[in-house]
Amino acid sequence: MKIALIGSSGQLGTDFRKVIPTDYLTDLNYPDFDITNRHAIQKLITHKNFEIVINTAAYNLVDRAEDYPNEALAVNCEGVKNLAYACKEQDIKLAHFSTDYVFGGDKNRHTPYTEKDKPAPVNKYGQSKLAGENVVQNFFKKYFLIRTSGLFGEAGSRGKGGNFVESIIRNAKKQENIKVKKQEIKVVDDQYLTPTYTLDLAKQVWKLLQTKYYGLYHITSEGECSWYEFAREVFRCLDSDIRIIPIKTSEYSLPAARPGYSVLENAELKRLGLNIMRSWQETIPDYLKEKGYI
Template identity: 35%
Template sequence: MRVLVTGARGQLGYDVVKELTRRGHEAVGVDKEEMDITDEKSVKDYLGTAQAEAVIHCAAYTAVDAAESNVDLVRKINVDGTRFIAEVCKAQDIPMMYISTDYVFDGNGETPWEPNAHRDPVNVYGQMKYEGELVMEELVSKRYIVRISWVFGENGKNFVRTMVGLGKKLGKVSVVADQFGSPTYTADLAVLLCDMIETDKYGTYHATNEGICSWYDFAKEIFVQAGLDVEVTPVGSDAFPTAAKRPLNSRMSKDKLDEMGFHRLPTWQDALSRYVKTLTDC
């Protein structure tokens, strides 16, 4: 199958291209140099001749705090860009996968969010990803909407790299302990996304590694796995004021994966242990 992957130089897109290729599919990885998703003509010209049989749309504006003061740009990338791609997928009648986020929810309570739960974003990034979901629901019948959270991978900046770097430099860190969710290793996630794109089991899914933790728990395990002796102090979210409000509850139910016959990802601790072994530049 010939699959076009946007955001191919990002953490997730990079691993999706690798996994598609490993399976023998023809992966066409593009980033803004090849196809500027904010330019309708660029999208339609490229996709119009790409002969793709499916699209996995990983490209997005993901700088959560910067998004608060760059609303127009975030909308161009996360909403308009998604619409331009969706319109072509609709016209060509091909499947499209849209990567979304736990930030479409308000983050209240402690119950894991179901895929069909009410969406009520608390920041600009979440709002624009929500609007991207609405575009998918409006235009694409053969759609997968996959919400992910707390991503780390080989090809980019992430919390794990940051913690390892700070731990080596400072020997002690303070980490938020009142936000809960599930870390997600892009190498594991790519396997599931490719499993999905090989089927016609369309719908909205949640996909993270198994297990729930706080950022504080995550940081402690990072230092254990990295073999670093670092003092970790738990603090509340108010200790680190940010431009964008963060959801306290990013727990997401993955029961639908079971219902649709997909394999869940390994535990986040297992994923972290494998990822840490790849780090050489922190």
């Protein structure tokens, strides 16, 4: 099998490289391979006889996108259009990733979103990812469009310079180094999501890619929590007695609005009997071991 893995040195791309046999893979990374360059894409895809293109590349600077929406659209929509066009021309399967941030507009929502729910993003990043989804869905049929949420994996997000788990551990260590007497960190408690370990996501997607069940999928770990509850569980696994203080989003000013509730249900995977995702709590010790924290 010949598979093009775009963004192979990113957070999710790194874990795909652990799951998919190496001799299947062609690693493609920015800036040598830029999805906004239509000619480069067409040339590569036309000449290499790929069976699957996996696109993990994205512009994911959520706050910066508020001021520079065209940067986000260039990668998350125009770049995706280039890929979809080339895949359609060559009859290649495309696996593309989207986000829980296509939801959030429904302020009263407290139950997980399924693939049947109508997206309503609350920020420019979410809008750009939704535009990319529309391109994929309107262009052709042989796609796996995967919405996921709150990723954390060994490599950390390249775009974001790490992931949430690394940020809170870094924050705690900083306080340890400057010998703060009573260590504490503040974490928002009014944004609900499902933290998802990228190694589990890569295994699940690889299982799906070997089928012909094309379409839209929600793929996250099982369960839900706030960022505060996620942080509490990480420090519990680390056996740390750091104090974690819940705060409201309104106390923590950021340029982009965030959804208050963006939990996704793996409804399609479950319907097909393909869901192998574990609870988010189960995945944390595996991540912490992989990173050498425990």
